[in-house]
Amino acid sequence: MPKSPTPSYSSPPSSQLPVPRRDWALFLDFDGTLVSLEAHPDDVHVSPRLKALLGELDKTFGGAVAVVSGRPLDQLERLLAPVSLPMAGIHGLEWREADGTRHTAIDQPAPLASCRDALAGFVAAHPGLHYEDKGVTLTLHYRGAPELAETCRKFFEAQHQALGDTFELILGKCVLELRPGGYHKGTAVARLLDETPAFQTRTPVFIGDDVTDEDAFRVVNARDGHSVRVGSQGETAATCYLESVQEVLTWLESLTTQGP
Numbered sequence: 364m365p366k367s368p369t370p371s372y373s374s375p376p377s378s379q380l381p382v383p384r385r386d387w388a389l390f391l392d393f394d395g396t397l398v399s400l401e402a403h404p405d406d407v408h409v410s411p412r413l414k415a416l417l418g419e420l421d422k423t424f425g426g427a428v429a430v431v432s433g434r435p436l437d438q439l440e441r442l443l444a445p446v447s448l449p450m451a452g453i454h455g456l457e458w459r460e461a462d463g464t465r466h467t468a469i470d471q472p473a474p475l476a477s478c479r480d481a482l483a484g485f486v487a488a489h490p491g492l493h494y495e496d497k498g499v500t501l502t503l504h505y506r507g508a509p510e511l512a513e514t515c516r517k518f519f520e521a522q523h524q525a526l527g528d529t530f531e532l533i534l535g536k537c538v539l540e541l542r543p544g545g546y547h548k549g550t551a552v553a554r555l556l557d558e559t560p561a562f563q564t565r566t567p568v569f570i571g572d573d574v575t576d577e578d579a580f581r582v583v584n585a586r587d588g589h590s591v592r593v594g595s596q597g598e599t600a601a602t603c604y605l606e607s608v609q610e611v612l613t614w615l616e617s618l619t620t621q622g623p
């Protein structure tokens with residue numbers, strides 16, 4: 364089973380961004396990076412401007428642009444249609460090629476049945492919460508009831524203990540997720556760089572805002588790439604930062620007209 368890279372936070376990220384180059388491979392987180400965080404996952408919409416920008420970036424970087432998200436591929440495809448990029452969903456547990464061919468990392472059903480039942484009961488008993496059943500992971504959202512953050516964490520810690528350490532507990536932005544160990548955004552990025560011709564030999568650049576993006580930052584750092592965190596606060600392995608989704612979009616737009 365692939366291991367998570369060891370966390371390393373050597374120095375704070377810099378406001379100095381790398382000089383753009385056309386030989387980059389660009390990896391883009393979705394929520395909190397390309398689109399602003401909303402009260403509910405279903406509230407997110409992708410503007411025509413962003414879809415056009417992704418198409419321009421795809422041309423600029425010769426097809427080496429991928430979306431790497433915790434969302435399932437079904438959601439990403441629906442939100443981004445008709446854009447057809449390589450994408451990794453559920454933190455790399457599933458992925459698709461540019462032509463839509465799909466792959467999954469785990470073939471057997473995850474042993475989540477009792478946890479799934481407990482989660483449904485827990486959410487029904489606590490107004491403001493909702494959950495996502497992604498098949499191989501379970502996700503609990505508390506943005507609608509932030510006062511329940513601690514209650515949710517304790518509930519998910521108990522579920523994690525029952526599942527055992529073949530699963531990891533991820534603490535994200537108003538979200539908790541139980542995910543099979545060893546699969547993360549870093550493995551998704553490494554797979555694209557190693558196995559997809561359009562990405563091979565390019566310098567990786569990853570932009571992301573949340574804890575699950577840290578695995579990808581470490582992978583691109585180890586490959587002499589550039590890691591860009593959205594938001595300057597908190598510990599991160601990223602080497603530089605942009606302050607907001609708007610700054611990300613402005614910088615991405617600039618990449619379509621610059622760089623050797």
Ligand SMILES: O=P(O)(O)OC[C@H]1O[C@H](O[C@H]2O[C@H](CO)[C@@H](O)[C@H](O)[C@H]2O)[C@H](O)[C@@H](O)[C@@H]1O
Nearest residue numbers: 393394400401402403404432433506536537538
């Ligand atoms: O890796 P990402 O693309 O950043 O996906 C991470 C999770 O994003 C979604 O949840 C987050 O965005 C929601 C909409 O703005 C927000 O309501 C929620 O609080 C955030 O955690 C998505 O729903 C999850 O499935 C992803 O894992």
